[in-house]
Amino acid sequence: MQSTRKVTEDIIWVGCDDRRTALFENLFPIPRGVSYNSYLILDEKVTVMDTVDASVTAQYLDNLTYALAGRSVDYLVIQHMEPDHCANIEELMKRYPQMKVVGNAKTIQMIQQFFAIDTDNRVVLVKEGDTLSTGKHTLHFVMAPMVHWPEVMVSYEETTKILFAADAFGTFGALNGGLFDDEVDLDAEWVKDARRYYSNIVGKYGMQVQALLKKAAAFDIQMICSLHGPVWREKIAWVVEKYDLWSRYEPEDRAVAIFYGSIYGHTEQAVNALACALAEKGVKRIKAYDVSTTHVSELIAECFRCSHIVLASPTYNGGIYPPMENLLTDMKALAVQKRTVAVMDNGTWAPTAGKQIVKCLEEMKEMNVLDLKLSIKSALKQERAEELDAFAKQIADAL
Known part of the structure; x- marks a missing residue:
């Protein structure tokens, strides 16, 4: 028929x-x-x-x-x-x-x-x-x-x-x-x-x-x-x-997308705290995505939509957590550019993913990487609340 x-x-x-x-x-x-x-x-x-x-x-x-x-x-x-x-x-x-x-x-x-x-x-x-x-x-x-x-x-x-x-x-x-x-x-x-x-x-x-x-x-x-x-x-x-x-690689929305990887939940916990801090500073419609469970094509689409991106990754085998590394590879291959990016990393003994993420971002065009990075060792403790607040503030101010 x-x-x-x-x-x-x-x-x-x-x-x-x-x-x-x-x-x-x-x-x-x-x-x-x-x-x-x-x-x-x-x-x-x-x-x-x-x-x-x-x-x-x-x-x-x-x-x-x-x-x-x-x-x-x-x-x-x-x-x-x-x-x-x-x-x-x-x-x-x-x-x-x-x-x-x-x-x-x-x-x-x-x-x-x-x-x-x-x-x-x-x-x-x-x-x-x-x-x-x-x-x-x-x-x-x-x-x-x-x-x-x-x-x-x-x-x-x-x-x-x-x-x-x-x-x-x-x-x-x-x-x-x-x-x-x-x-x-x-x-x-x-x-x-x-x-x-x-x-x-x-x-x-x-x-x-x-x-x-x-x-x-x-x-x-x-x-x-x-x-x-x-x-x-x-x-x-x-x-x-x-x-x-x-x-023209111009963002559609003045918005924040948080992309994170988390092995045992500690990086995710820090991301949740960040999202709350951003919301308290007046940031609306925040989106957070687990790079291990969200297909990379969805993440790339959000990179094209949003003006501001947070990349939060554990250190894995001395490098970037593989699903996060995959996202960065696709971002470069698909010419993602003209975005403001904040970087957070985690590592129990050697949190080095953040530096490697920054290096990847430097290979992309017109990426504004915010100065203040947040590096966690194992879990984000309450005594670092002021650091988290400052990290969130620079993102909110950049909006």
Whole structure:
């Protein structure tokens, strides 16, 4: 049974929801699932915009066959060659032998890397600024390298003023029938997943996202069709503003997130005391996360959201507690920057994690590490209440 939605009268969403996959890219938890979006343009020349993941091929082919209503496919536009979007290229080429594959030079190279298929005489090679007319629709191709793969391009359709945006403006989460942003509960369900998707998938490439935003600003965009998540039509300004903020590495909120590791509970106890001290100084909406039980993708998303971060770690084997070290590695890899950071460490005989954390932070851009550190030996005692208060005060003052 098909499950399709009309984007316009002649552009149809033929994508699929996936609620069975536990880990996106076998890495990121997706408790709300994920959508793989593909779009069909019914015109004089029938055009498919990207395909879907192999895990949902059967449903996808049902959707596409239903929407085609006996017609064939003339063009397959490939905007992104990641397997969750390109998995069905070979299948469509076999089903529709007259179909042309539209892509840039890097796209065609990657097709040969993924598939053992003959693309001779079946390729329409495009570059920046090229157009493709399908009849009453015209696609303008815009290169978007490293958002977030080198071959990525996006396509602006001038008649409907739709930007087919590849992975840009995407988010985790299955659509559950609600295709458009005004059909879903953005605040309750989608904002966190949009932030976590961006920060972990695209976060490293802020400069390239800024370049794409500048190119996109030249078009009158009335709808954004991403390859994951809802179609943006009401909240376009909102999602573009978020992408601008995130890609400039500016925090969304003046807020404090505390990331801590704790082996036997003593560091956690100190963190709880710190949180109370911060609250007493007027700091609101404090968030504390155990790095051992919170997936690192959630922590990275909070790094992108919050202006101020506290890192509290035990010393472990003379180094940083491994889950905390993992967070720091991801922070560096995903270009977290422009944050104010306070550092706390613990160690029964040699609390050295703090110095090593500072060294890691020095390898990141524009990280303001607060001068006053708090170093604990085993447990935070009451006689050090004034030190804790001073540590909390510098964080509150920095806000």
